[in-house]
Amino acid sequence: MTEIPRGTLQKQTFYEQVGGEETFRRLVHRFYQGVAEDPLLRPMYPEEDLGPAEERFTLFLMQYWGGPRTYSELRGHPRLRMRHVPFRVDRAAHDAWLGHMRVAVDELELSPEHERELWKYFVLAAGSLVNTEG
Template identity: 75%
Template structure:
């Protein structure tokens, strides 16, 4: 959707299209509900409470999709691969991560095109985090 704001052409972002912050917070909350019970993934989150990890992922995804830049303001450049180096991310971790993310995406009830766009990014991101053979 295009409109004129303050004399400039503005385009609605994916963030806006899918419902903004509430949608991304729901996605990430649903995802971490699965992670909390996952024997493979849970140990990758050393904090006793998954809340800080949930907040970081929500802020990152909101920024990535055109929302507030809070993630970069608080944490700097995302540097996703570097931030994941301390963790063993193999094909099994990749698959487990995507399993929980698939459940979370399905819980959003997005329009098909938006769901596919989000899922394409998530599968790409998960594959790019693999840092261990196996």
Template identity: 70%
Template sequence: MEIDITSNPGTVFAAVGGEEPIRRLVHLFYQGVAEDPLLRAMYPEEDLGPAEERMALFLIQFWGGPRSYSERRGHPRLRLRHAPFRVDRAAHDAWLHHMRTALDALHLPPPIEQELWNSLTTTAAAMINTPEDPA
């Protein structure tokens, strides 16, 4: 994959090559979600397409691209938007598993891949809203 950082230099969005690779990442991620009983249950919509679009727009903006997500949906408020769902360690791990699989499929240069992974793992940890039961 050829990386072009001329459109918005210095951003992760530019480093990955813009919108298309981020949309591909999200699409591959949702292919995994569709087959995962734990995560799939968090999506009441029969079609995952709207959720895929929301995540793509969010990541595009989060990583330095156009602000289409905020223009359409307002402030991301990730924790608030995830509050109705039980996001525990199992959900966190499943989410990261599917994201890791999707990220690996992009075959990005290692420094860019690591930057994305660091961002995704930090965000996933912040979404946990259900503590583990004490043993």
């Protein structure tokens, strides 16, 4: 174990700052509640139960924001665009996805700074996955 010298400032990760695993589990669970009822998005999840997709997304976000690296240990490199290629992701799907994520983010009641940083990421990520016109 490495000893941290007295007076050294330790920088917390975003993951730690917003409440760690519990926060990301709440976020993703709420998001998938919306997806489960969405006629456009639900067919993109071939598994009967959304639980495995929810777990994968939770682990991915936790790792991305500075938490445990469990996602990579289990699934390798995220390769988000490649993993989404089999699905038709158009502007309508993009907007529906962001709509459900907006509800989930708002319900976390994060600080304005954390909310902005998280939302900026989701907007960029959703935009990068659009793979078809429509």
